[in-house]
Amino acid sequence: MNGNIAMKNVLDYSYYPGCSMHASAKEYDESTRGLFKSLKIGLHEVPDWFCCGATPAHNVDELLSLALCAKNLELAEQVEGDLAVACAACFSRLKVTQHKLGENDIKRKQVEKAIDAKVSLDKPVKHLLEILAQDFGLERLNAAVEKPLSGLKVAPYYGCLLTRPPDVPELDCVEAPTIMERVIGATGAETVSWSHRMECCGANFTLSRPGVVLKLTGDILASAKRAGADCIVVACPLCHGNLDIRQKEIEEVTGEEYNMPVFYITQLLALAVGVNPGKLGFGSMIVNPTPLLKEKNLI
Amino acid sequence: MKNIKNTKMELSQETMSVGFVKKVEALSGSSVRRCFQCGKCSAGCPMRSFMDHPPNRIVRLIQLGQWERVLAGRSIWYCASCETCSTRCPNKVDLAAIMDALRKLSWDADGPSKESYVQLANRLFINNIRTYGRQYEMRLAAVFNVKSGQFLKDLMLGPKLLSKGKLKMFHQKNKNLSEIEKIFTRIEEMRKKGEAP
Numbered sequence: 137m138n139g140n141i142a143m144k145n146v147l148d149y150s151y152y153p154g155c156s157m158h159a160s161a162k163e164y165d166e167s168t169r170g171l172f173k174s175l176k177i178g179l180h181e182v183p184d185w186f187c188c189g190a191t192p193a194h195n196v197d198e199l200l201s202l203a204l205c206a207k208n209l210e211l212a213e214q215v216e217g218d219l220a221v222a223c224a225a226c227f228s229r230l231k232v233t234q235h236k237l238g239e240n241d242i243k244r245k246q247v248e249k250a251i252d253a254k255v256s257l258d259k260p261v262k263h264l265l266e267i268l269a270q271d272f273g274l275e276r277l278n279a280a281v282e283k284p285l286s287g288l289k290v291a292p293y294y295g296c297l298l299t300r301p302p303d304v305p306e307l308d309c310v311e312a313p314t315i316m317e318r319v320i321g322a323t324g325a326e327t328v329s330w331s332h333r334m335e336c337c338g339a340n341f342t343l344s345r346p347g348v349v350l351k352l353t354g355d356i357l358a359s360a361k362r363a364g365a366d367c368i369v370v371a372c373p374l375c376h377g378n379l380d381i382r383q384k385e386i387e388e389v390t391g392e393e394y395n396m397p398v399f400y401i402t403q404l405l406a407l408a409v410g411v412n413p414g415k416l417g418f419g420s421m422i423v424n425p426t427p428l429l430k431e432k433n434l435i
Numbered sequence: 436m437k438n439i440k441n442t443k444m445e446l447s448q449e450t451m452s453v454g455f456v457k458k459v460e461a462l463s464g465s466s467v468r469r470c471f472q473c474g475k476c477s478a479g480c481p482m483r484s485f486m487d488h489p490p491n492r493i494v495r496l497i498q499l500g501q502w503e504r505v506l507a508g509r510s511i512w513y514c515a516s517c518e519t520c521s522t523r524c525p526n527k528v529d530l531a532a533i534m535d536a537l538r539k540l541s542w543d544a545d546g547p548s549k550e551s552y553v554q555l556a557n558r559l560f561i562n563n564i565r566t567y568g569r570q571y572e573m574r575l576a577a578v579f580n581v582k583s584g585q586f587l588k589d590l591m592l593g594p595k596l597l598s599k600g601k602l603k604m605f606h607q608k609n610k611n612l613s614e615i616e617k618i619f620t621r622i623e624e625m626r627k628k629g630e631a632p
Binding site for chain 1: 462464481482484485513515516517518519521522529531535538539542552553554555556557560561563564568569570572575576579588589592595596599600601602603607609610611614615617618619621622625630631632
């Protein structure tokens with residue numbers, strides 16, 4: 137009996153992973169599940185969720201974008217608990233949809249007609265960072281750390297969509313957020329102060345105009361190196377794709393050597409709370425993080 | 436020569452294309468006319484060096500009735516939707532939403548924009564949602580290369596990502612796939628009837 141109570145989750149969430157989490161960002165999904173299991177936070181995936189439409193949909197068709205997100209919010213109602221979202225872009229689109237449909241009756245009626253259902257806007261949509269920093273709490277996170285990441289110098293990278301536009305994500309201050317620093321700080325790692333933590337990486341231009349990404353992401357890598365960081369930490373699959381997958385190409389174009397591992401924030405947190413490193417997808421990263429983690433005695 | 440320095444310049448409502456301005460304002464939910472050209476949007480824009488007209492000039496061109504130049508140019512397609520402009524505007528002009536509205540107008544008109552790659556990528560991305568319900572990155576990249584005629588683009592990247600398990604050979608399947616098709620069809624019908632923009 138007592139054993140059962142001890143096994144019960146302290147928190148439970150419905151979970152919207154988003155498309156990347158099942159493909160190019162699978163290590164983000166693996167490490168998220170590992171971390172949450174270790175912290176006894178339940179994650180229950182919404183069945184048969186759809187793509188949120190991301191940037192391409194709202195770029196040319198706002199109604200489609202709102203309808204796709206409203207459909208996902210409707211599907212999420214099947215699962216109990218606030219909706220946990222890992223991808224910064226999915227998070228942003230779902231929050232923008234709630235915001236816009238909540239304040240604009242005309243758009244809400246159009247969307248209801250498009251999805252042939254009443255829109256449900258009541259379920260709180262939360263990014264993983266918010267769950268860890270606020271619902272679970274930094275003190276509890278700190279107490280769960282088994283392997284402090286002391287000596288690791290981390291550049292926390294926010295990118296665009298975790299905090300912007302103002303009044304929508306409600307995650308943290310729109311121009312000077314600290315939530316990533318606070319969460320990583322709870323593991324004992326050191327966070328560097330750097331100039332490009334909120335500059336755009338070029339996002340989905342990686343497909344259509346990779347030259348744009350090489351320039352913008354190159355500037356971000358240069359800034360992290362200037363600040364003396366060992367690695368960059370992100371909470372968005374697109375940011376990760378650009379910083380990690382395109383890093384070699386950027387080195388070739390700029391002649392600058394970075395060899396800078398780019399971690400998902402959940403990978404480092406899970407490592408700190410004692411999840412088996414073999415289950416954190418380090419092998420899927422293009423820039424090999426093993427030498428750095430060995431040097432810091434973390435694996 | 437006439438001294439133009441102290442003469443008043445008059446612009447008619449027609450010259451300024453107030454109709455177009457109102458259309459953009461209705462679609463975006465943001466004022467276009469309130470912009471007073473401080474330039475803060477362009478100062479923070481990460482994409483300005485790739486644009487033919489920086490963001491503040493886009494708004495000025497629309498205010499002055501030069502919208503055809505905006506829709507034909509590549510600036511609107513080089514906006515990354517990072518929302519920095521909307522965040523920093525001191526006059527609450529939501530430039531990111533205005534960019535969405537301008538892209539939609541250009542997209543619907545199948546206009547003469549110089550930027551085709553970004554439009555192609557958007558089209559394939561949206562088609563993927565309609566066909567598969569979720570993104571299928573492998574197909575997205577492959578079809579983009581074929582349709583844009585860049586067969587060798589990122590050639591070395593594909594096998595590397597496949598070996599890391601980051602690209603899947605097969606797409607994810609939704610049991611409720613027919614529902615996504617219904618959403619697309621309903622939106623098309625609403626537009627035919629003039630019930631939605």
